[in-house]
Amino acid sequence: MSGNRIRVLCVDDSALIRDLLSQIINSHPDMEVVAVAPDPLVARDLIKRHNPDVLTLDVEMPRMGGLDFLERLMRLRPMPVLMLSSLTSAGSDVTLKALELGALDFIEKPTLGVRDGMFEYSALIAAKIRMAARAQPRRIEPAKQAPGALAALAVSSEKLVVLGASTGGTEAIREVLQPLPANAPGILIAQHMPGGFTRSFAQRLDGLCRIRVKEGEHGERVLPGHAYIAPGDAHMTLGRSGTHYVVQLDDGPPVNRHRPSVDVLFESAARLSRDNTIGVLLTGMGKDGARGLLALRETGASTLAQDQQTSLVFGMPREAIALGAASEVVALGDVAERLLALATRTTRGTRAHAVTGPADRPTHNRNQGNPHDDFTA
Known part of the structure; x- marks a missing residue:
């Protein structure tokens, strides 16, 4: 960052969007638009010239x-x-692909009332830019291989996993779910994502995983070998019908500014499944999930937080660790194996380390890549 201001480059073929983003960003004292570009080829040259801290990028451009x-x-x-x-089916598919390629997050572009809609998002746009400037972007390696399958173990039918994530969570969740065997315990997931995106997200994961992945439906039974993703406009909680756990959805007010909220999910599991639960908190901005993970740990549940080194944004795990909510801090690549081990009748060793004190302060390393790299074919 230059001085105290976050330097932003906006790339969009719409002059209106470029103008609106510039007005919104420049209205905040800690950030500024250093340049705008109508297409990626112009953007390439502007990146070399200005070396911005954050890039906003439209998908459809000439x-x-x-x-x-x-x-x-x-x-x-x-x-x-x-x-x-854009908040469309096609837009959600493209957005998920962008997150897979390394984009940190996305800003919803209104389809109607663009000017008013964009200004309604002003505070959120600023918050996401601040988050992006502190994040640690990852280099995408070609021909990335899928993680190998974990062996099916004698998983306890009583065990249940609740998992929460935010920024960076779509790829982190994929990395956790993809290696799990078909007899993995039932998993309930709260990922911060607007309505319309979670169904595409669940469908994408379902095609990659051995377990069944679907958007959660109110009243459906929680089954082993299934993962249920909270719809993007509803809170998900754990309920009970007779002897069975069931998914419950409600449209109550946002918690920690989010619906679905990770705290809402975790606290419902703390009330019902208690020490039969394995709580997992992954990468994300803010503190949603920290209180809920602590509530789980206080019931005797096993609680895992993603470590700083592998978190795209260390906010949510850091808050949980600082509260003493995480019984273990685990690298992302070890989470699947660890939760599976905890769900078996006899647990095995792990590279995770137990937490006995507050978290270390995070270090936000800005990328120092060469601004003169050429991005053309």
Whole structure:
């Protein structure tokens, strides 16, 4: 960052969107738009000239598509990128692909009343830019291989996993779920994501995983070998019908500014499944889930928090660790194996380390890539 201001480059083929983003960003004293670009080829030259801290990027643009540009950018010069996405089925699919390629997060682009809609998002846009400037973007390696399958173990039918995530969570959740065997315990997931995106997210994961992944439906039974993702406009809680756990959904007010809220999910599990629960808190901005993870640990549940090194944004895990809510801090690549071990009748060793004190202060390393890399084919 230059001085105390976050330097932002906005890339969009719409002059209106470029103007609105500039007005919104420049209205906040800690950030500024250093340049705007109508397409990725112009953006490439502006990145070299201005070396911005954060890039906002539209998907549909002339001369080079946003996804093609993003893939090259994250391979050659990783930097924090926020996508602008429309709230459509096609838009959600493209957005998920962008997150897979290394984009940090996305900003919803209104389809009607664009000017008023964008200004309604002003505080959220600013918050996401601040988060992006502190994040640690990852270099995307070509031909990334899927994680190997974990062996099916004698998983206890009483065990249940509740998992929460926010920024960076779509890929982190994929990395946790993909290696799990078909007899993994039932998993309830709260990922901060607006309505309309979670169904596409669940469908994408269902095609990649051995377990069944679906958007949660009110009243359905929680089954082993299934993961249930909270719809993007509802809180998900754990309920009981007779001897069975069931999914419950409600449209109550946001908690920690989120619906679904991780705290809401975790606290419901603390009330019902108690020490039969394994709580997992992954990468994300803010503190949602920290209180809920503590409530779980206080009932005797096993609680895992993702470590700083592998978290795209260490906010939520850091808050939980500082509260003493995490019984273990685990690298992302070890979470699947660890939760599976905890769900078996006899647990095994792990590379996780137990937490006995407050978390260390995080260090936010800005990428120092060469601003003169060329992103053209």
